[in-house]
Amino acid sequence: MRRQPLRIGLLFSSTGPYSVVARSMLNGALLALAEHNASHPDCELEPVVVNPGGETGQYAVLATELLKSGIRHVVGCYTSSSRKEVIPAFEKHDALLWYPSHYEGFETSSQVIYTGAAPNQHILPLVEHMVGEGRRRAFCVGSNYIWAWENNRIMREAILSHEGQIVAERYLPVGEIDLARVVDEIIATRPGFIFNTLIGTSAYQFFRDLRAACTSRGIDQVSAFPVASCSLSEPELEEIGPDAVDGHLSSSVYFATVETPENRRFLSAYAQAFPAGPTVSADAEASYIAMKLLGRALVAAGTDAIETVKAAAATIELDAPQGPVLIDPDTMHAFLTPRIGRSTAEARFDVVKAASAPVRPDPYLVQSMPRFAAPARATNLRLVR
Amino acid sequence: MTEPRVLQNFSSFVGHLVASDLRAADSLKATLERLGASLVVVPVVDGRATLDVPALRDDRDLLFVDADLGQPLELGEIERPPQVPVIGLVGVEAPSRLKTLIQIGATAFLRKPVQGAAVYSALFIGINGFLRRRQLESRLEDHERRRRGRRLVIKAILDLMQRAGIDDDQAYAILRRESMKQRLSIEDYCATVARTGRDVAFAGGATGADGRDASLNQRNQRSRP
Numbered sequence: 157m158r159r160q161p162l163r164i165g166l167l168f169s170s171t172g173p174y175s176v177v178a179r180s181m182l183n184g185a186l187l188a189l190a191e192h193n194a195s196h197p198d199c200e201l202e203p204v205v206v207n208p209g210g211e212t213g214q215y216a217v218l219a220t221e222l223l224k225s226g227i228r229h230v231v232g233c234y235t236s237s238s239r240k241e242v243i244p245a246f247e248k249h250d251a252l253l254w255y256p257s258h259y260e261g262f263e264t265s266s267q268v269i270y271t272g273a274a275p276n277q278h279i280l281p282l283v284e285h286m287v288g289e290g291r292r293r294a295f296c297v298g299s300n301y302i303w304a305w306e307n308n309r310i311m312r313e314a315i316l317s318h319e320g321q322i323v324a325e326r327y328l329p330v331g332e333i334d335l336a337r338v339v340d341e342i343i344a345t346r347p348g349f350i351f352n353t354l355i356g357t358s359a360y361q362f363f364r365d366l367r368a369a370c371t372s373r374g375i376d377q378v379s380a381f382p383v384a385s386c387s388l389s390e391p392e393l394e395e396i397g398p399d400a401v402d403g404h405l406s407s408s409v410y411f412a413t414v415e416t417p418e419n420r421r422f423l424s425a426y427a428q429a430f431p432a433g434p435t436v437s438a439d440a441e442a443s444y445i446a447m448k449l450l451g452r453a454l455v456a457a458g459t460d461a462i463e464t465v466k467a468a469a470a471t472i473e474l475d476a477p478q479g480p481v482l483i484d485p486d487t488m489h490a491f492l493t494p495r496i497g498r499s500t501a502e503a504r505f506d507v508v509k510a511a512s513a514p515v516r517p518d519p520y521l522v523q524s525m526p527r528f529a530a531p532a533r534a535t536n537l538r539l540v541r
Numbered sequence: 542m543t544e545p546r547v548l549q550n551f552s553s554f555v556g557h558l559v560a561s562d563l564r565a566a567d568s569l570k571a572t573l574e575r576l577g578a579s580l581v582v583v584p585v586v587d588g589r590a591t592l593d594v595p596a597l598r599d600d601r602d603l604l605f606v607d608a609d610l611g612q613p614l615e616l617g618e619i620e621r622p623p624q625v626p627v628i629g630l631v632g633v634e635a636p637s638r639l640k641t642l643i644q645i646g647a648t649a650f651l652r653k654p655v656q657g658a659a660v661y662s663a664l665f666i667g668i669n670g671f672l673r674r675r676q677l678e679s680r681l682e683d684h685e686r687r688r689r690g691r692r693l694v695i696k697a698i699l700d701l702m703q704r705a706g707i708d709d710d711q712a713y714a715i716l717r718r719e720s721m722k723q724r725l726s727i728e729d730y731c732a733t734v735a736r737t738g739r740d741v742a743f744a745g746g747a748t749g750a751d752g753r754d755a756s757l758n759q760r761n762q763r764s765r766p
Binding site for chain 1: 546548549576577661
């Protein structure tokens, strides 16, 4: 007898300030789900898609509705604030969130499997790259929430350990597009590079405004004030527009230009399934990985009971578009391959550096963070009479 | 004095769990290992922990103490709280149990049953709270010692005023300068002067209001007992 399809929640803000990336994530998850159903007709999955519209408060409401309806596995969330909003609901209903985005670390919830990059897989390789280029003075600008706060703290620790300097740290509300003041400040302070943790529309406007301000002053922005991000992806490059799209650095475990047979197959299947876009992103690949792993873990476990599925997930090695991916059973984060990309005029990334093998996740930076925090401000000695 | 630096990486710390109900050990152990730390379960015999508390090291050890055990630690004759961070495990929220945690110097707590997600915060607040409190205790002790030494500072000022014919501000300035030269607090410097009977070397010292050099140690030598 054919079994009833197993319902899987998909929790993505396909509208709102970061909808471009979130729609690519939803597409990645839906593609993996369709591929799973095609190859496992005896373990069919049925997607139940909900859209919080980018409103943090809506995430917990919709997650609770999904879980109350009997769903035990949900793939979703993009921002860390939304993930932290829904975790209590997953604890209450003993369900599992498959979180498919890079994030700032310092979390290992027993109710979450993390398939995006941990900080040792994105921000630390970025710092190494910038320091290697001789750029040690960072201007940090970000959206005012945990992703930017924590990444800037890690940036400060790492750059100070290389005898660098944080020129300034500025935060703007999510969705803010009035960026003239911060752009002027950047040009006035002349940092070695800009560390960008703005998300969504704020980020796109920032790239446009910075490029325009530099051009009007006769400054070559790419060489004078390169922008380095851990969240910039291809669909976002398209949003920035042709005048300001090139020359930006991004640290990511996946770019559409990664040369693997599985990536070629993934890109082709994605383009065929979603001709209207958005273009594939690192988080779309992480969502694809999450749904692939979930499907295979469900088949291996023979049940949707979360402890059994978690144990099964930690035994699977997936041939993902970025290369081999496996889950670390200690942290339930993924081994992933860090890369540095530079954006092109065609809204893609040239991979300028890549790790030779997947890197073990270290969400608490136990292996790389100094024992004591860096002082909030460097001590300035002043000659007194 | 600067604030103590915030400790944020707990790798190589050893947590010692003193508890009656060892269900807490599983979730604590799993989370501590993710943080690069480890857990040792301390046997509890007749309600007492078999643990040499004074031998614990503050740069490596921390204690998880189950408040439901009452006071299970051997603190020695002077009943000094452990000199390592203590994180309480709270089951029964009764004043008598919570008071025990205060007495043994707990700076953070975890509710039972222990949730892995709460452990990092408890460690962060507990260990840094301990470091901050210890620095404050050390500063207090230093201030107490210096307060006791003020008597000798007053004595040294009076002595110098009398010998050099200068006012108290000038005498204080000389003593302060000499103590700084010797990298001592002014209290310690004056205590040394009093103990050794040494003259204050005030050559080239403070200049009086009339421009007269207060350096009198050559013309106003006085033998001390």
